[in-house]
Amino acid sequence: MTDSAPEDSLPALVGPVEVVGTGLIGTSVALVCRRLGLEVLLRDTSAEHVRTATGLGAGQAATSGDRPQLVVVAVPPSAIAGAVVDALGRTDAVVTDVGSVKSAPLASIAARVSPRELARYVGSHPMAGSERSGPLAASAALFDGRPWAITPHAGSDPAAVGLVESLVLECGAAPLRLEPEEHDRAVARISHLPHLAAVLVAGRLAAAPAEHLALSGQGVRDVTRVAASDPTLWQQILEANAGAVLDLLAEVRTDLDALMAAVASGAGDDGGLVDILERGNAGTAAIPGKHGGPARPTRSVFVSVPDHPGELARLFGDAGEIGVNIEDVHIDHDPGRPVGLTELVVEQARAEHLLAALESRGWTTHR
Amino acid sequence: MTDSAPEDSLPALVGPVEVVGTGLIGTSVALVCRRLGLEVLLRDTSAEHVRTATGLGAGQAATSGDRPQLVVVAVPPSAIAGAVVDALGRTDAVVTDVGSVKSAPLASIAARVSPRELARYVGSHPMAGSERSGPLAASAALFDGRPWAITPHAGSDPAAVGLVESLVLECGAAPLRLEPEEHDRAVARISHLPHLAAVLVAGRLAAAPAEHLALSGQGVRDVTRVAASDPTLWQQILEANAGAVLDLLAEVRTDLDALMAAVASGAGDDGGLVDILERGNAGTAAIPGKHGGPARPTRSVFVSVPDHPGELARLFGDAGEIGVNIEDVHIDHDPGRPVGLTELVVEQARAEHLLAALESRGWTTHR
Numbered sequence: 001m002t003d004s005a006p007e008d009s010l011p012a013l014v015g016p017v018e019v020v021g022t023g024l025i026g027t028s029v030a031l032v033c034r035r036l037g038l039e040v041l042l043r044d045t046s047a048e049h050v051r052t053a054t055g056l057g058a059g060q061a062a063t064s065g066d067r068p069q070l071v072v073v074a075v076p077p078s079a080i081a082g083a084v085v086d087a088l089g090r091t092d093a094v095v096t097d098v099g100s101v102k103s104a105p106l107a108s109i110a111a112r113v114s115p116r117e118l119a120r121y122v123g124s125h126p127m128a129g130s131e132r133s134g135p136l137a138a139s140a141a142l143f144d145g146r147p148w149a150i151t152p153h154a155g156s157d158p159a160a161v162g163l164v165e166s167l168v169l170e171c172g173a174a175p176l177r178l179e180p181e182e183h184d185r186a187v188a189r190i191s192h193l194p195h196l197a198a199v200l201v202a203g204r205l206a207a208a209p210a211e212h213l214a215l216s217g218q219g220v221r222d223v224t225r226v227a228a229s230d231p232t233l234w235q236q237i238l239e240a241n242a243g244a245v246l247d248l249l250a251e252v253r254t255d256l257d258a259l260m261a262a263v264a265s266g267a268g269d270d271g272g273l274v275d276i277l278e279r280g281n282a283g284t285a286a287i288p289g290k291h292g293g294p295a296r297p298t299r300s301v302f303v304s305v306p307d308h309p310g311e312l313a314r315l316f317g318d319a320g321e322i323g324v325n326i327e328d329v330h331i332d333h334d335p336g337r338p339v340g341l342t343e344l345v346v347e348q349a350r351a352e353h354l355l356a357a358l359e360s361r362g363w364t365t366h367r
Numbered sequence: 368m369t370d371s372a373p374e375d376s377l378p379a380l381v382g383p384v385e386v387v388g389t390g391l392i393g394t395s396v397a398l399v400c401r402r403l404g405l406e407v408l409l410r411d412t413s414a415e416h417v418r419t420a421t422g423l424g425a426g427q428a429a430t431s432g433d434r435p436q437l438v439v440v441a442v443p444p445s446a447i448a449g450a451v452v453d454a455l456g457r458t459d460a461v462v463t464d465v466g467s468v469k470s471a472p473l474a475s476i477a478a479r480v481s482p483r484e485l486a487r488y489v490g491s492h493p494m495a496g497s498e499r500s501g502p503l504a505a506s507a508a509l510f511d512g513r514p515w516a517i518t519p520h521a522g523s524d525p526a527a528v529g530l531v532e533s534l535v536l537e538c539g540a541a542p543l544r545l546e547p548e549e550h551d552r553a554v555a556r557i558s559h560l561p562h563l564a565a566v567l568v569a570g571r572l573a574a575a576p577a578e579h580l581a582l583s584g585q586g587v588r589d590v591t592r593v594a595a596s597d598p599t600l601w602q603q604i605l606e607a608n609a610g611a612v613l614d615l616l617a618e619v620r621t622d623l624d625a626l627m628a629a630v631a632s633g634a635g636d637d638g639g640l641v642d643i644l645e646r647g648n649a650g651t652a653a654i655p656g657k658h659g660g661p662a663r664p665t666r667s668v669f670v671s672v673p674d675h676p677g678e679l680a681r682l683f684g685d686a687g688e689i690g691v692n693i694e695d696v697h698i699d700h701d702p703g704r705p706v707g708l709t710e711l712v713v714e715q716a717r718a719e720h721l722l723a724a725l726e727s728r729g730w731t732t733h734r
Binding site for chain 2: 127137138139141142144145146147149176178182185186187189190191194195196197198199200201202203204205206208209210211212213214215216217219220221222223224225226227228229231232234238239242245246248249250251252253255256257259260263264271273274276277278279280281282283284285286287288302304310311312313314315316317318319320321323326327328329330331341364365366
């Protein structure tokens with residue numbers, strides 16, 4: 001956030017705000033703007049989506065006579081450029097989009113509008129909401145505390161950039177300014193590559209014998225979880241960011257070859273296998289902790305929890321009374337018995353206190 | 368479990384039980400046996416580990432005059448074969464080990480003992496405890512409801528196999544009989560491959576700019592989590608299972624080439640990208656659900672939770688009162704603001720009820 005303008009110097013978001021595409025993200029932005037008391041104008045190729053969003057109090061259907069201050073384009077990746085070009089031509093408004101990829105749409109837009117029109121366009125990308133879709137999944141709280149990339153181009157009007165940042169801040173998100181190409185390289189690494197690795201691992205499970213899959217633990221579930229996402233949406237995202245994704249996949253292919261050679265060497269450390277595994281350790285440590293700060297040292301506390309309503313409540317109730325903040329939770333899936341192994345991730349310095357206090361309340365912990 | 372002998376036909380575990388290697392797994396097995404009132408004899412190259420385990424009530428230090436009924440070898444992968452050979456020579460006991468890989472140690476053992484001695488050896492592998500280490504992490508509840516593979520060889524004495532299964536059942540685990548080679552192929556797929564995919568993705572994060580990593584969401588954290596594990600332990604596991612791991616890595620390399628071609632094609636579905644992504648969907652669906660049954664259809668309910676002690680307790684307290692069982696939980700990490708997006712995974716049929724009831728109690732949900 002250090003490279004963002006101070007909030008007080010930003011243009012005020014006064015509306016009207018036009019939202020093009022009343023799916024999860026568009027309707028959520030609309031709900032935020034309505035909460036601010038702004039006039040919100042809704043457009044969607046699906047009249048039913050507009051009716052649903054209107055029914056949720058997200059605004060009213062847009063009309064040709066509207067004079068929006070800001071247009072937010074929240075349509076599927078393959079439709080973004082066209083919708084932005086249309087909005088720049090229809091209105092004098094600042095226009096942003098919320099697509100997952102920024103460079104390719106910008107190039108397509110720049111080729112179809114005048115520099116004066118292009119100055120009113122500033123791309124952006126909220127890191128929120130990918131698992132759900134549709135206006136019914138929308139919420140004004142969707143962006144709370146999430147990173148939201150703002151990706152100005154060389155010709156972007158600074159006032160337009162400021163207005164988009166005002167929207168991001170009003171949404172409760174954390175603005176982060178990046179050049180479009182840099183944004184695309186960043187999401188290729190922290191989103192698109194992990195997604196594809198999950199897809200490749202999950203793809204190897206599809207045909208596996210049931211008695212092999214019966215040995216599955218939490219690890220394979222965590223690694224493959226995101227591979228359950230919508231293939232059509234991801235096909236559009238990946239093709240829009242093909243360049244950055246292919247660069248990383250090529251690096252991974254090189255790493256994979258080195259890994260295979262190290263495993264095949266069978267020569268212990270000599271194969272470089274430990275080095276490769278240690279680089280993995282370093283990578284997990286490089287991911288920032290909660291609230292953007294460096295990852296605080298945490299420790300996992302393991303507790304056996306009977307798998308029926310109320311037991312987790314009792315556990316968290318006790319943890320709350322004990323006064324230890326839970327940083328993260330994992331519930332281990334346990335083929336065989338209705339007992340869950342629950343992992344509570346807490347600040348390292350508080351772990352012993354939590355363990356002792358939970359044990360004193362009769363919980364079976366695994367030190 | 369269907370291919371396991373009925374419990375009542377199994378030889379009784381009466382002890383003494385000798386545990387070789389008083390780390391997490393060995394000490395946990397020892398605690399289970401002590402809980403059963405059995406005599407437990409402890410061996411470890413580290414006298415301090417034996418003292419610690421003894422202090423935890425896990426048994427007493429082994430002596431040369433012991434006559435154990437069962438020896439459980441729980442040493443690091445590279446030391447397993449030697450410890451099993453030693454135990455078969457020292458005693459007349461049934462000998463099992465709890466290593467993550469079965470074929471290579473078996474071959475090494477078979478080459479060094481007589482067929483009569485080998486008949487007393489039955490390998491096994493509890494799917495538990497990989498994140499922690501040392502006797503202080505041990506617990507008699509560690510194996511509750513976990514799969515525990517039993518891997519007899521062609522010459523294993525059926526009574527020896529039955530005794531190992533008795534141990535597994537006494538540990539509260541779910542026994543699953545597999546041939547050693549089949550076990551190794553299974554864990555290569557559901558454990559070793561996911562681990563290596565996480566390592567490769569995490570390896571690409573290590574050198575990334577901080578402003579790129581600042582965009583990290585839950586997806587990359589889940590995919591890379593297991594890459595934080597002990598490199599030395601994993602080097603030994605991977606080299607002991609090099610054959611099965613390399614076979615799968617070669618398959619993944621082929622899939623990766625196809626994926627790169629599909630992304631490069633930029634021709635929409637024609638590149639086969641959607642097919643590859645759909646195979647990922649199918650793979651996540653193939654992982655069995657809790658309690659070994661088919662995965663029940665679940666739905667995620669998202670709730671904004673202030674990030675301080677007691678708030679999660681209040682949420683789970685309300686969920687408990689509402690009477691909906693939480694299948695799984697994820698707490699989204701949120702750089703920027705002290706508000707967590709908590710994902711409650713519940714049975715699909717109960718999701719709407721939970722959403723409405725939580726909203727009526729004032730929670731901000733994300734439908």
